[in-house]
């Protein structure tokens with residue numbers, strides 16, 4: 001009994017020591033940070049913005065926010081934390097545009113680096129006529145990069161559906177949209193990075209130079225360094241876009257056509273898809289401002305409780321030069337087996353198309369519906385299991401999609417570089433050359449909305465759990481995109497033994513004290 005009492009006393013003493021040490025270090029930290037010679041500055045109060053993100057479910061206040069003006073500000077700060085040693089408990093999180101879903105850009109009682117303060121640095125476009133690129137600050141929003149590049153008739157090749165995200169934020173994940181089948185994700189379209197490691201070193205890396213860090217940082221969830229600059233490949237910018245939607249009632253036909261399109265040389269420029277369950281007003285949803293050429297015909301379509309699948313396509317064209325676009329579209333569509341009377345076409349500028357979700361954002365903001373909790377679930381499903389997945393989920397577990405869109409579209413695995421930190425699903429065997437992105441993108445409404453409170457946060461989280469459980473029970477080999485796990489065991493399973501080993505090795509090489517990106521909850525800084 002005396003042993004038990006002794007060990008309890010030791011534990012209490014240890015906890016007291018830790019908390020005294022923490023409170024001591026937290027009280028001296030502000031003054032030690034303020035003593036750093038910076039071009040930017042720290043704020044220690046009113047940092048609520050750094051405790052928020054788009055997911056709106058996790059809220060951890062940092063101790064301080066760094067508003068850097070130069071890369072050296074970030075390097076000095078991290079070097080300072082590194083020199084404080086493993087026991088300071090202090091962590092550092094880069095915050096892009098804060099569009100994470102579960103606090104991934106937060107640093108509880110640590111330092112958040114407001115990457116958007118770095119954007120004063122100029123974007124530099126290089127056009128040799130063969131392989132143009134742009135050098136940008138990592139805190140730059142993709143929408144700003146688009147506008148700048150368009151001045152030179154150029155544009156990045158690979159996008160996300162929403163452009164008000166930072167370069168550093170999307171490159172730390174992947175950056176996937178309907179162009180990825182052809183160009184790969186955004187992480188496949190980067191030539192060079194400048195990175196500040198967890199030791200405060202500034203390193204320029206590429207395929208040729210410091211390649212391990214370069215690959216590690218891409219899709220690396222902020223674990224190995226803070227990206228400060230990126231060199232992004234460009235192409236000649238399209239001018240106009242024919243934006244097309246067609247409907248299917250049969251999932252197999254829908255995915256067969258999707259796979260046909262992404263496997264063909266001559267094809268559309270963008271291929272995505274949506275699942276529509278029990279919904280009216282099918283063609284317009286919050287993701288886009290789609291104005292069908294025949295709105296009356298479009299409004300006649302209701303799903304009557306059925307599950308329908310909407311294939312979304314675009315073809316870029318230049319009205320002054322391309323005279324055969326309509327013929328080419330007709331030819332491509334003739335190879336597809338959609339419900340005949342469900343062809344909707346609209347014409348918009350390239351910028352209008354790429355910035356489509358922002359238009360919807362403005363509408364939702366005006367109704368106070370943008371800042372709701374977003375319990376999103378993004379999954380990567382191997383091609384060989386997509387039918388089992390669809391059978392189990394669509395119209396069965398998922399009986400309503402009124403709370404947000406559900407996306408389903410395939411990408412070609414060959415466009416993903418397996419030297420990066422990104423984890424693709426499925427093995428190397430036959431049929432695994434394609435995988436699917438399936439994204440459930442609801443917003444939780446405070447009252448739970450209609451339909452018996454189906455849209456409450458708790459119900460939506462339960463739904464996500466049921467979906468994940470189904471994938472687990474059926475052993476579908478599904479990986480999470482923008483992953484969220486609470487234990488290291490789950491992270492190990494996510495990466496698999498070989499990739500986990502590589503991750504741990506890279507962590508010990510570039511951020512041995514586990515200072516960076518604590519909000520991902522992969523590694524914990526020792527205290």
Ligand code: FAD
Pocket residue numbers: 053054093094095096097098099100101104105106115138139159160161162165166167168169170172173174175176177221222223225226227228357482517519520
């Ligand atoms: P943050 O949320 O600020 O940061 C994300 C993570 O990256 C954090 O761990 C952070 O610490 C780290 N980080 C941020 N900047 C850096 C840096 N410079 N260096 C190192 N680490 C850094 N994703 C897609 O792939 N395709 C889509 O179509 C898509 N659409 C979206 C639409 C909406 C409306 C939203 C909210 C998100 C969407 N996403 C999409 C997800 C999005 O790509 C990620 O959430 C991305 O991380 C957001 O970028 P951010 O700048 O807000 O990053």
